[in-house]
Structure formats: structure tokens, C-alpha cells
Amino acid sequence: MMPAEEKAFKGLKARELPKEELFTQGHRACQGCGGALALRLVMKAVGNRVIVANATGCMEIISSAFPQTAWEVPWIHVAFENAAAVASGIESALKALMRKGRLKKEKIFVLAIAGDGGTADIGLQALSGALERGHDFVYVCIDNEAYMNTGIQRSSSTPFGARTTTSPAGKKSIGQVTWKKNVAEIAMAHHIPYVATVCPTYYQDMMNKVKKAITTPGPAYIHCLAPCPTGWRCSPNLTIEVGRLAVETGVFPLYEVTNGECKINYPHRRLKPVREYLQLQGRFRHLTDKYIEIIQERVKEEIAKLQALEKFSSFYKNALANF
Amino acid sequence: MAKIDAIVSWKKLNLGAAITEPGSARQFLTGDWRTQRPILNKEECIRCGRCWIYCPEAAYNEDEEGYFICDLNYCKGCGICAQECPVGAITMTLEET
Numbered sequence: 001m002m003p004a005e006e007k008a009f010k011g012l013k014a015r016e017l018p019k020e021e022l023f024t025q026g027h028r029a030c031q032g033c034g035g036a037l038a039l040r041l042v043m044k045a046v047g048n049r050v051i052v053a054n055a056t057g058c059m060e061i062i063s064s065a066f067p068q069t070a071w072e073v074p075w076i077h078v079a080f081e082n083a084a085a086v087a088s089g090i091e092s093a094l095k096a097l098m099r100k101g102r103l104k105k106e107k108i109f110v111l112a113i114a115g116d117g118g119t120a121d122i123g124l125q126a127l128s129g130a131l132e133r134g135h136d137f138v139y140v141c142i143d144n145e146a147y148m149n150t151g152i153q154r155s156s157s158t159p160f161g162a163r164t165t166t167s168p169a170g171k172k173s174i175g176q177v178t179w180k181k182n183v184a185e186i187a188m189a190h191h192i193p194y195v196a197t198v199c200p201t202y203y204q205d206m207m208n209k210v211k212k213a214i215t216t217p218g219p220a221y222i223h224c225l226a227p228c229p230t231g232w233r234c235s236p237n238l239t240i241e242v243g244r245l246a247v248e249t250g251v252f253p254l255y256e257v258t259n260g261e262c263k264i265n266y267p268h269r270r271l272k273p274v275r276e277y278l279q280l281q282g283r284f285r286h287l288t289d290k291y292i293e294i295i296q297e298r299v300k301e302e303i304a305k306l307q308a309l310e311k312f313s314s315f316y317k318n319a320l321a322n323f
Numbered sequence: 324m325a326k327i328d329a330i331v332s333w334k335k336l337n338l339g340a341a342i343t344e345p346g347s348a349r350q351f352l353t354g355d356w357r358t359q360r361p362i363l364n365k366e367e368c369i370r371c372g373r374c375w376i377y378c379p380e381a382a383y384n385e386d387e388e389g390y391f392i393c394d395l396n397y398c399k400g401c402g403i404c405a406q407e408c409p410v411g412a413i414t415m416t417l418e419e420t
Contacts, residue, residue: 017372021381025397026348029379031356032401037379063348066340067331070348203376229401237402237415240377 009215011208018044027070029062032236034226034243035142036062038200039113042140042224045207046214048073050109051090055083055123057115058149058228059142081122084130084139087112091135109214110137116157117147120181131190131219138213138220141183144228152231156181159251160298161291162283164231169286179298187221188257194220196256201243205265209256216258225252233282245277250303261313264306274299353380357400359415361393367412374404374413 012018022043029036035058043050052075054060060077063070078086091110097103112130114123119141127139146164147153154164154176163175187195194216198206206224213220227243229236246252250271255264274296278284287295337343361374368390375383375391382397383404393404405413 017376019385023381024346024349025381025394026351026353027380028351028353031399032403033379037377040379040381041376064342065348065351067342068347068351069342069344070346072345200377235402237406239379239401240403240407 009211012045012204012211014204017204017207018047020044020048022046022048022072023063024070024072026068027062028065029058030228030230030236032229032239033058033062034200034228034239035059035115035144037239038142038198038206038224038226039063041200041203041206042111042113042210043073045210046109046111046138049107050074050111050214051094052076053078053083053086053090053110053112055112055114055118056080056149057118057142058144059113059115061149080118082126083112083114083118083123084127084137087137087139088130088133088135091137110135111214112137112139114139114141115147115149116141116143116145116183117155119143120157120183121155124183124186127187127221128190131187131192131221134192134218136217136219138210138222139187140210140222140224142224142226143183144226144231145180146228146231148228148231157183160295161278161287163286164283174291175283175286184221184223187223190219191260192221193218194256194258195223196221197223197225197252197254199225199243199247199252199254201240201247202254202266205254212256212258231283233285234280238280242277242280245272245280248272249274249277250299251277253303253306255306255310257313261317262306262310264310271299271303352396353399354396357395357398358418359400359402360395360418361398361400361402361404361413362416363390363393364412364414365390367410369410369412371409373407373409377403377407379403 023040050073087110098105146155146158152164154167158176159180161175163169167176169175184197194213196209198209213222227239247266254266370389380397382394383391386392402415405415
């Protein structure tokens with residue numbers, strides 16, 4: 001988008017949110033699906049001048065049960081590993097066609113959507129390649145912390161202690177034994193213009209970040225926590241509440257990194273004890289106090305690291321200005 | 324009802340099985356998945372629109388007076404609107420058969 005328009009964007013107002021539904025009714029998501037809500041909010045923010053590349057996963061299955069589609073925009077289903085590669089191909093093709101005059105010159109956004117399996121496990125190399133080549137696209141990872149579509153198998157994005165069908169909890173196991181892979185930090189290491197983490201509970205923050213990402217020239221990465229009542233074993237009406245507690249306890253802090261400058265949006269008050277977030281979900285029900293303490297320590301550590309990064313980036317910017 | 328619309332003969336498929344009609348999932352009414360239905364009390368409603376923005380099904384629509392009304396053809400009855408309503412104007416009641 002033009003720099004002038006980029007400057008004009010001050011954030012969406014709560015009373016003036018877009019009414020248009022580009023991810024329509026009648027999709028086959030479970031009751032209270034956080035991912036479907038996230039997609040709906042993303043599409044509201046992006047608008048209809050967009051081409052979407054969607055990797056295999058829950059969000060592809062539910063939106064395109066064959067003779068019907070829930071999308072109002074051009075949409076392509078790609079294999080599990082190459083959402084980012086296809087998005088970069090679309091971006092290059094648009095550029096070439098516009099240069100040759102076979103398409104009218106206008107700004108068409110490119111959006112890649114994948115789940116946490118398609119991002120953190122299978123599609124990591126395609127994502128890294130596309131970010132490194134610097135294509136002008138936005139990659140949205142809808143993170144529901146396991147392979148929910150095939151029946152709750154663990155992914156590398158599953159948090160410590162969570163019970164899934166391939167990391168069962170029992171006498172000799174506490175569920176997942178490794179920590180969640182931080183893909184937002186991996187994307188940050190590529191020095192791309194914009195990285196953000198969002199949660200659909202904070203809808204205004206989420207839509208502003210998506211809008212900012214899509215208007216930023218160059219690649220942008222958005223990591224979205226999408227609570228999944230089916231896989232997380234919580235009541236479907238608690239989707240929003242679980243997302244809110246994930247942010248307020250510091251398990252999933254919301255921050256944005258613009259050209260290396262980090263800003264934490266939430267939580268801005270004192271952290272709630274992590275137990276409040278864990279006790280709502282059946283997948284953490286087997287955890288004893290010892291393991292909850294371990295998770296609490298880790299969360300504090302991660303938040304401290306993020307706050308240090310926030311301080312350092314402003315300090316670094318000042319130092320660079322005076323250099 | 325929705326089942327009949329969802330079955331298509333292979334002879335009628337487009338080239339490459341491409342879907343040419345955008346948003347055609349609207350024909351598939353997901354309302355029959357529901358066990359509980361949301362009931363709005365208009366006297367308590369403050370028209371904040373939180374039920375509309377938090378609905379994963381996009382079932383809520385704004386009417387002329389500014390109230391957000393649930394389209395029961397699509398509502399799956401998850402109860403997010405009742406949980407997130409700041410004034411408790413929405414209650415979930417069991418669907419009568």
C-alpha cells in the first residue's frame with residue numbers, strides 16, 4: 001500500500017468494525033471453534049482484495065467441504081508443507097503479470113494461512129525460505145497446539161504437560177515432555193519487518209495487527225492462539241475465556257515487533273497465577289503441584305526475557321540514533 | 324435438508340473440481356447441530372455487539388434498531404455469546420424437540 005495510506009491508519013474503532021463477512025456462515029467447525037473465529041476476524045481486517053493460500057489442517061477442512069466453500073475471496077488449498085512457498089509464488093506471479101500488462105495494476109494482498117503443524121513442524125523450511133526471500137505477503141499461523149484435525153496428536157507447538165493422544169498422561173508419563181516451540185521468535189530471527197502474536201479474545205488488537213501486517217511492505221508473520229474446545233477438553237462456551245486467561249497469566253503474551261523494535265501489548269498488569277489457565281482445561285487435569293510450579297517458573301522466565309527485549313530494543317534504537 | 328445440497332454428481336463438476344461460487348457454504352444450514360439456543364433479553368441489552376464479534380459462526384446480524392439478532396439457521400449453540408455478554412442479557416435454553 002502507499003506510504004500515505006499507511007500513515008493514515010490509526011487503528012480500527014470499536015464502533016466501526018467492518019461488517020462484511022468474507023469467511024461466511026455454514027462452515028463445518030466444531031461448536032465454539034477459536035480458529036474459525038480467528039479466520040473471520042483476519043478476513044474482516046484484510047478486506048476482499050486478497051488471495052489466500054491455505055495449508056492442510058482444521059481450517060482447510062472445515063471451510064471447503066467439497067461442493068461448497070465458506071470463502072468469498074480467491075482461495076487455494078495447498079499441501080501441508082508449502083503454504084508459504086505457494087504464497088510467494090502467487091506474489092511473484094502477480095508482480096510479473098502486472099509488469100507485462102496482463103493484469104490491471106493494483107494492490108492485491110497475499111495471505112498464507114496454516115495451522116501449528118503446518119508451521120512449526122512440516123512447513124518450517126518453506127516459511128523460513130519465503131521470509132528470507134522477502135516476498136510481500138503475510139503468514140498467519142492459527143495455533144491450536146496439536147493436530148486437532150486428525151484426532152489430537154502432539155505437535156512441536158504443544159505446551160509442556162498437555163495430554164494428547166500421542167503423549168498420553170498416566171502413571172509413567174505427564175503428557176507432553178518438551179516445551180512449546182516459539183515460532184514467532186524464529187520468524188523474528190529472520191529480521192523481517194513485522195512479527196506479532198494475537199489472540200481472538202483481544203479482537204481489536206488482533207484486527208489492528210493484521211491490518212498493520214498486510215499494509216507493511218515485505219514479509220510479515222502473525223502467530224495466533226486459537227483455543228480449541230475439542231482438543232483442549234474445555235467447554236465450548238469458554239473459548240474466549242481460555243484465550244483471555246492465556247494472555248493474562250503470561251502463557252501467551254501478545255507483542256509486536258516492528259523492524260526489530262519490540263512492544264508488549266498484553267499483559268500490562270501483574271500476571272495471574274498460571275493455575276487459573278490450566279484448571280479450565282481437561283488436557284492439564286493430571287498435572288500435580290510440582291509440575292504446575294515448573295510451568296509457572298518457565299512462564300516467568302519467558303516474560304522476563306520478553307520485557308528485557310522490549311527494554312533493549314528501545315535502548316538500542318537510542319544508541320543507534322546517537323552513534 | 325442440507326445433505327441433499329451437498330451431494331453432487333461427478334458429471335456436473337467443473338474442470339479441476341474448482342468451486343466457482345463464492346460463499347456457497349451459506350446453503351449448508353448448521354443450525355440443526357444445536358442442543359441449546361440463545362435467547363436475547365432486549366430490555367437488558369446495551370447493543371455493544373460483543374456477541375456479534377465473538378461468534379465463530381458469524382450468526383449474529385444487526386437489525387434496524389441496532390440490536391444483534393442471532394440467525395438460528397446457523398447458530399451451533401456454543402454459548403460464547405451468553406458467556407461473554409457483559410450484562411448477561413443472553414441466556415442459553417434447551418432446544419425443545
